[in-house]
Amino acid sequence: MISPSAPSLDELTAAFAQWLAFVAAPATVSETKGTAPDPGAGVGATSGPAAPVAGAAGEPAVPWCRVVEGKAKGYHFEAQVLPGQVVEVGRLLFDRGFAIDAVTGVDWMAAGQMELVYDFFHPSSALHVVVRCRVPREGAEVPTLSEVFPGANWHERETHDFFGIVFTGHPDLSPFLLPEDADYHPLRKDFAGAA
């Protein structure tokens, strides 16, 4: 079976908007205000500031998405979701023919948060989508994406190795690239190597 043909950016935005509206419905509207980079609506086409960096976050994150302009970034669409929504977004992208590119983490130590970055590319177009999600730094937990994309299995094991993020429902989180008895997570910013 050949993967579904690539959606255009507009179609993708529309799909996300629909999904966001569905997700945001139970939440109170007032909370949404101000936290999304494009106030008023969850969706927008801004080439505005980069994704929040260290220290910028702190309040409860609310899902949003936007089209990214500019060649510098290297991706075309980004979305920020809550940890519990990762699998849903993964499925949404899976149904539109996306392939898993990578899963990784970023340790925002100053903000006390861990950011998970999911990259998706489309095999037959240039479209590249980034999905982010932030979790508290200590006891970080995210549901696994490996049931949607089996390829996420290894990426998540690697991310668990390097950051200590627990992927709930993951079949096997034993050390992957690190030695089998490793109990440290080298990419955490407070990790000091032996050297």
Add this chain to the structure above:
Amino acid sequence: MTLPEPFRLLAYLAGVMAFVGLNAAYLVWVERKGAARFQRRPGPTEVGPAGLLQPLADAAKLLSKQLLVPPDADRTLFRLAPVMVMAPALMCLATIPFGQALGARSLDLGLVMVFAFGSINVMAIMLGGWASRNKYAIISAARIVSQNVAYEIPMMLVVITLLMVTGTTNLQEIVEGQAGGFWRWNVFDLVANPLMPVTFVIYFICMLAETNRAPFDMAEAESELVAGAFTEYAGMGFGVFFMAEYANILVGCSLGAILFLGGWQSPFGVFSGVGWFLLKLYALVFTVVWVRWTFPRTQFYGLLNLSWKILIPVSLGILVLTSVMLKLF
């Protein structure tokens, strides 16, 4: 010059052993040099002129190594296997006539004896693999058995075809029957069987498979099974297996030269002698080396398919064709 029988036999046995030993050692050199030439490298150059002393250096190295027996191995069988793989090759060569009067023993059932002993080789490799208690070795042992079961059959069918043409199993007489020019050799005996060259090709393929040579070296497939049945053998234990491989090639090629290429008979009908036999023998050996360094290895079931689905039907057909032809003409 006639020696009393027991001494004659002893002298020949010593001769055969020396011949096999020397050949096995130097075929390794030939293989290395040959492989190097096919791959545009110089091959062994450092030990002796043109690396001619390399086999001795190898032997010295292998002999100086400790003979290890894995703790869980069946010690008796593990030690017995190298002996069993070498002995049959020597036995087979005892019946091979090198020249008109140059053979250890001219047996009426020479051909039968060669095949009887030839099969032991497989048993030995299987035992070695089985006794090692190594997973790779056991897979290899299982492979070699099914491979040999598959290839004995077309080989035998081919040989029976040939026997119908020659009417004898005495190797000496088979060669004598092919005297008088290359058109009299069995491989060109198109009257008895128009497919005789195909028969020879089938023989050659089966010979490669029986001696575990590339592209049929499933038992030793180094990229899959490390070293197959020989994985656990160290030092001269491995060395003996290694030499036996060449001794078996020697037997297979001698037999090919005798059965199909007229043994010591000259291609022009005159000046027959042992030189011709050796020439044919080494030409076949060179082809074996050439084939090895040209082709990738076959897949295991591809190998069995080739035997059961192509070689056996074809050789059966040839057998029938030959009997019809012999009856008609």
Add this chain to the structure above:
Amino acid sequence: MKRVFQDVVGGFKSLLTGMRITLQQFFKKDVTVRYPHESLKMAKRYRGHVVLVNDPETGKSLCVACKSCEKACPSDCIVVEGLKREGEKKKSVTDFQLDFTRCSLCGSCVEVCPSDALEFSKDYNLASTSKEQFVRIDLVRRADEGKKPETGEGQA
């Protein structure tokens, strides 16, 4: 049946083609270089370990101990010490240590050097039985002893 026949005949032909090709190669010249007996010329830009260059006129090192190389080195394998002597305009190098066991031969130091005091040697077969010999290579002494960087034949 016909397909099988074609397969067998075509396959056999492909085998013979293969054997023809290897036989052609059999009679061609070797392509290998018999290394210990003969060796290749090193390329002009070959990146060996670095060496300090002395000014051919004054015989003094061109290095002004600016420590650019020390900062640029990704592997932290260079230690430079310098001193400003009386009556001289620039600093001059007193100590230049290269830890060759850490060096990854990336060439960042040569590239960054403002006074062209570093260049690549053409040594490629450095070997020793102990690691100590390469932990601290004293490049100042090396340059002063007049041990010209082994230039290799390739350096035209």
Add this chain to the structure above:
Amino acid sequence: MLLEKVQTADAAAGAPHETFVLNLGPQHPATHGVLRVKLTMDGEFILRAEPVPGYIHRMHEKMGENRNWSQFLPNTSRIDYLSAMTYTHAFVLLVERAAGLEVPPRAEYLRVITSELNRISSHLVWFGAFLLDLGGFTPLLYAFDDREKILDLLESVTGSRLTYCYYRFGGLCNDVDEAFLSGTRDFVAYMRPRLDMYRQLVTDNIILRKRLEGIGKVDGEMCRRYGATGPVIRGAGVPNDVRRVEPYSIYPELDFRVPVYPEGDCMARYLVRMDEMEQSLRMVEQAIAKLPEGPVLGKVPRMIKLPAGDYYCAVEAARGRFAIRAVSDGKEIPYRLKLRTPSFCNLSLFEEASRGMMLPDALALMGSLDLVIPDIDR
């Protein structure tokens, strides 16, 4: 499937059923490096294959967090040492795009020439090693003979035979000379008949065809689920090539074909790579013909700093899509560097694809994925 037939026959005969675990590696002739694969076998059939990488893990990503942007450059050629140029290309491209650096056209052309030469040399190593997996020894030596010519050319420009580190932010570290250009032209002329020779000697060979055709089927859907790219996905009928879908450098100006074979078996992947070598030769030829004069290094600040934010850049390496994701906090050292390597994703489908295969076929599959172990382990 053969395994099911065998299992049904075993069950019908009431034969005792046993499985065993076979450790393929970490030191095994077919893993070309230090990769361990834990195989659960039923006879010669693989029930489950579990790759265990990490034996040469070097933590390049942490190294990246400890040195400034330009100091990480030498690292990029050491991740996949067979396609060092393309990996460096990804990194310089990322920084150039993020910092808005201009690259002189001559540098862009030379980048493509060296990248494509590097791709050919990488494919030649794969070709040799793959044939070695299949038990054919001689093509390896022929391939290495050709590769040696490329390495000589690249060494004459970069000073190194493997870990080139030739590209710089904003251009190249030095210009090429006439000898390199004429040498490259000669190489292109030399390589074409060699590829034809490989076709006759290897590709057309019946033994090889029987071993590869229909073996190790991987379809586009599976590639998508696992993120497999490069010749693996192109061998499954999906024309995914970063040079074509997200063009970078001067690739849009070159005329080349993206080889695609729909079968998805080992033979398809084999043919994709063989065709790619031909296409790379074409690209080298065109780029040399169009090579403009001029400087090879643009204006670059002494210390590179990227505006805060995150950046992503993918290139087509010899094994597939190689991407770097960099997070900058505005300082001179990266906050986070993520390396997305093609071998890692390509190997991850091995567990699913090898289920029920026989051992030699599984090794053919593994060889056709073209793994470089340091690329997996990083």
